[in-house]
Amino acid sequence: MRDQTGVFVCIKRDGRLRGCIGTIEPVHNCLAEEILHNAVSAGTCDPRFPRVSERELPELQYTVDVLTNPEKVETTAALDVRRYGLILETPNKRGLLLPDLDGVDTVEEQIAIVKSKAGITDKEPYTMYRFEVIRYQ
Known part of the structure; x- marks a missing residue:
């Protein structure tokens, strides 16, 4: 828990996403702080959802994904969703998608989702990085 690494914390309620916030690179002194900060942010700062209410807390499920260091890849053949x-x-945009997500079945879907999240157009060149996660549920 003293290591520094990127972490994503996702919150679900009844199997549906309720919030997800993370860091690609660590911004806190240790993994425990990274997890704590991202867990609170997932419940209170994800702009896609209203803040989690106190009465929802017993119904929530949490997933913590600890990221490995991203590695540059040159071809989509090196990817596996x-x-x-x-x-x-790109020089001024960056997007990320976690692995093994429901509804993402192909590399093409994965790329399209990340491009959309990052605002990368089809005409813009980009660099690809892959990473693995250690997932705790």
Whole structure:
């Protein structure tokens, strides 16, 4: 728990996403602080959802994904949506998608989702990085 690494914390209620916030690179002094900060942020700061209420707390499920260091890949053949998360990066944009997500079955879908999240157009060149996660549920 003293290591520094990127972490994503996702919150679900009744199997549906309720909040998800994370860091690609660590911003806190240790893994425990990274998890704590991202867990609170997932419940209170995800702009896609209203803040989690106190009465919801007993109904929530949490997933913590600890990221490995991203590695640059040159071809989509090196990707696998079940095993690897994906980061796409341009000089001024970056997007990420965690691995093994329901409804994401192909590398093409994974790339399209990350491009959309990052605002990367089809005409923009980008660099690809893959990473693995250690998932705790």
